[in-house]
Structures are given as C-alpha cells and as structure tokens.
Amino acid sequence: MNRKLVAAAIIATTLGLVVTAYAQFGGGQFGGGGRQGGGGYVGGCMVPGSRNGNGLADTAYPRDINRTGFVYARVRYHLVPRWNGEVPWHHDYPDGDTMFPDNLSRLTSVATDPNAYQIVDIDSKELFQYPFVYISEPGFMDFYPEDVKNLREYFDRGGFLLMDDFRANSQYPEQYLNMQAQMAKVFPDRTIEVVAANHPIFHSFFDLDPKDMLAPYTNYESGPVEFLSISDEKGRIQVMIDFNNDISEYWQALDVGQCSIHESGRAVQLGVNYAIYAMTH
Numbered sequence: 001m002n003r004k005l006v007a008a009a010i011i012a013t014t015l016g017l018v019v020t021a022y023a024q025f026g027g028g029q030f031g032g033g034g035r036q037g038g039g040g041y042v043g044g045c046m047v048p049g050s051r052n053g054n055g056l057a058d059t060a061y062p063r064d065i066n067r068t069g070f071v072y073a074r075v076r077y078h079l080v081p082r083w084n085g086e087v088p089w090h091h092d093y094p095d096g097d098t099m100f101p102d103n104l105s106r107l108t109s110v111a112t113d114p115n116a117y118q119i120v121d122i123d124s125k126e127l128f129q130y131p132f133v134y135i136s137e138p139g140f141m142d143f144y145p146e147d148v149k150n151l152r153e154y155f156d157r158g159g160f161l162l163m164d165d166f167r168a169n170s171q172y173p174e175q176y177l178n179m180q181a182q183m184a185k186v187f188p189d190r191t192i193e194v195v196a197a198n199h200p201i202f203h204s205f206f207d208l209d210p211k212d213m214l215a216p217y218t219n220y221e222s223g224p225v226e227f228l229s230i231s232d233e234k235g236r237i238q239v240m241i242d243f244n245n246d247i248s249e250y251w252q253a254l255d256v257g258q259c260s261i262h263e264s265g266r267a268v269q270l271g272v273n274y275a276i277y278a279m280t281h
Contacts, residue, residue, distance in 0.1 A: 044217025045259035047095070047252050055090040060119045062126070069111030070275065072101045073130035075161075077122045080142045080178065088137030091165055093119075095252030097134075103251070103268045104275055108205065122147045132160050132278045136248065138241075139166040139175025141182045148185045155186070155232075160278035161239045162271075165246040169223035176243065183239065187230055192241065195227040201237055204277040206269040213270070214263050216249045236281050240274055247271060 060076055074097055076089050097117035105112045120126050120133065123146045127133065133154075135141070143151070155161075168176035180192060195201065195210070202208045210227045223244045230239035250267035253259035 047258045055087045072117045073133045088140040091136040092248040096248035099251040138163040138179040164242040167222045167244045172221040201277045
C-alpha cells in the first residue's frame with residue numbers, strides 16, 4: 001500500500017487545500033444536495049478495475065480475519081434482471097473494502113485493519129454480526145421476502161446501512177425509484193428524507209459540509225450529489241444514502257492516484273463520520 005498517498009490525503013483534507021471545482025452548487029433532483037460531478041465516464045474520475053465478473057470467486061463464507069474490532073461488511077443482494085458488466089453489489093471490491101478500515105484505524109482509535117472486511121448475504125443470519133454494512137448500487141436490488149424479514153430484524157437490532165454508488169435524474173429515475181421501492185418493503189412506515197447539513201452525522205468526528213462533496217464521475221443518469229436517510233422513531237439514522245455519488249470509488253483511488261487527493265480525502269472523512277455515528281448513536 002502506498003502510505004505516502006494516504007498521508008498526503010490526510011494532510012490535504014486537514015489543511016483544507018483549495019482545488020478548482022468544475023461544477024456549481026445546485027439543488028438535488030430529489031432534494032437539496034452537493035455539487036454536480038465532473039464530465040462523464042471519460043472526463044470524470046474512475047479507478048481502473050474489473051468491469052466484468054459475477055463475484056462468485058469472492059464468496060460470502062467467513063474470511064480468516066481479526067473480528068475483535070470493526071469489520072467492514074459488504075452486502076450481497078439479489079439482483080433485478082436489468083444490469084450488465086460487473087455485478088452491481090461487487091463494485092469497488094476489494095480495494096474500497098480494504099482502504100476504508102485502513103484509514104479508519106489511522107485516523108481514529110477504532111480497532112480495525114485493512115484485512116477487516118467481509119461479504120455477507122442479505123438473507124443470512126451472519127448479517128447480525130456486523131453493526132455497519134455497505135450496499136453498492138442499490139438501484140439494482142431486488143428484495144425477496146426472506147431478505148426483507150432479515151434486513152428488518154437487522155435494523156430492529158440497531159444495525160446501520162450505508163448505500164452508495166448509484167444515480168438518477170428526472171429523465172432517468174429508475175435506479176432511485178427501485179431503491180425507494182425496495183426499502184419501502186423493509187420500512188413501509190418510514191420515508192426517505194434529506195439529511196440536514198447540521199445533522200450530527202456530518203460532525204461526529206470531522207466537521208463537514210455536505211455541499212462540498214463532489215461526485216467522482218457522472219453519466220447521463222446523474223444528478224447533483226444528495227445525502228438522504230431513513231431514520232428510526234427516535235430520529236437515529238439507520239440507512240445513510242449517498243445518492244448520485246460513489247465515495248467507495250474515492251477510497252480505492254487513494255492507492256493509485258487516479259482521483260483528486262482533496263476529494264478522496266473528503267470521502268474518507270465522510271466514511272469515518274458514518275462509522276463513528278453508527279457506533280455511537
């Protein structure tokens with residue numbers, strides 16, 4: 001691992017170095033949000049990696065890792081019929097999954113390490129072992145009845161879910177609408193809401209302004225970055241939704257220099273805040 005790049009990211013974000021943004025602040029398609037990402041798949045920031053594969057080689061059996069501290073768990077879910085290339089739940093694996101716990105251990109006192117990651121099936125009781133779980137590309141989820149039951153029990157036990165790496169706009173709303181429909185199966189009594197800039201999740205460790213977040217790339221389906229959530233009856237966020245964004249892309253970029261150090265560092269800070277919030281609220 002290139003430790004110099006990680007150190008540079010920490011320094012850049014800590015000092016708040018100014019970079020030139022190639023987008024304007026704007027309201028989100030489904031609420032208030034951050035900045036519009038840059039360019040498109042070609043002009044944006046995408047880390048070279050697998051664009052194909054079914055993920056079967058990365059099975060969900062327990063890995064031989066240290067489980068006494070924080071473990072970053074990626075959820076493998078059932079898929080809608082329409083997708084191509086790499087299976088959506090697998091995007092950014094394993095680089096994003098190693099970089100996040102690595103930076104969490106470097107920046108905080110949380111006990112974890114780069115090897116502390118695991119794939120877990122959405123309908124498995126193993127899900128209950130992980131208080132913090134991650135779903136990539138939730139616009140492609142298809143929840144079966146057993147998935148809904150298991151996931152609702154996970155949340156009733158106090159679990160926290162981060163959804164990331166999906167996009168939609170008024171012309172192409174399909175990914176958002178499907179995510180909304182699937183989560184309504186789990187929470188028919190709750191709504192998806194915009195997370196206010198003064199919410200504790202943006203200030204649990206680092207003080208962040210959600211309007212400063214820039215998506216690593218955009219395409220024809222993209223809209224402005226938005227931070228959405230589903231909360232319990234006491235107001236605690238249980239589902240954090242990074243919409244029109246892909247912070248895991250930034251995490252894996254830290255070791256290859258593909259993306260802006262400044263933006264990648266901010267994405268790490270955001271992830272740290274999520275983890276600290278999930279473990280303290």
